[in-house]
Amino acid sequence: MFKSSARGAAVVAVALAALSVSCEESPATGAGERTPASASPSVAGEDFTVSSPPSAPSTPSxxxxxxxxxxxxxxxxxxxxxxxxxxxxxxxxxxxxxxxxxxxxxxxxxxxxxxxxxxxxxxxxxxxxxxxxxxxxxxxxxxxxxxxxxxxxxxxxxxxxx
CATH class of the missing domain: 1.20.120 (Four Helix Bundle (Hemerythrin (Met), subunit A))
Structure with a gap:
């Protein structure tokens, strides 16, 4: 049972680490806000997809x-x-x-x-x-x-x- 719990905790830790590493500051948000960047880590057969919102064009046209x-x-x-x-x-x-x-x-x-x-x-x-x-x-x-x-x-x- 300990191996299963440890493996589950490791899977969660890897997923959280992958998500936190993939965060980047977005120009559409404020300086203190962070949005996740696109990432698709695969952990233990699970696919996690996080995508960032589209950024607004910076110049009027x-x-x-x-x-x-x-x-x-x-x-x-x-x-x-x-x-x-x-x-x-x-x-x-x-x-x-x-x-x-x-x-x-x-x-x-x-x-x-x-x-x-x-x-x-x-x-x-x-x-x-x-x-x-x-x-x-x-x-x-x-x-x-x-x-x-x-x-x-x-x-x-x-x-x-x-």
Missing amino acids: AEKVRDAFAGLQATLGDSCTPGNCAYFLGRVYDELHGVDRAMKADPKGPGHFPEPIALVKKLDAELGGDRSFANLKKHQTSLIATRDKINTWMQGHPEDYR
Whole structure:
């Protein structure tokens, strides 16, 4: 019995050592936080896989607007249905703000995207900083209208997302 317990303890120690050695500091986290790096040690027939979160690009680029707009367009075929409404409205909100951030960080400058940025600013004023489902549901019409107006604006400016 002692050999079995010792072997089990050794397996756990090896697994923990492998995981702790594979930790590295991530630029996406703070200086004091640590995230595990990709590692796949095999211990006693067990496979352990730990992967780190994708890191954000360090420099703004034109692709950010294209990618953010693609995320917003992905919400066009969805709707607020029972069981999905909170997710849907939250996603539309997040995608709108992703487009807003990307446009403000674009090398062309925020002045290149005046209408979409103004639409998000107007929506934010209506929401009053409250991103709760109840508030998003209350302002669902404005939220969806903002999405649709930005989609229409972007369709008229294909050079900004193709």
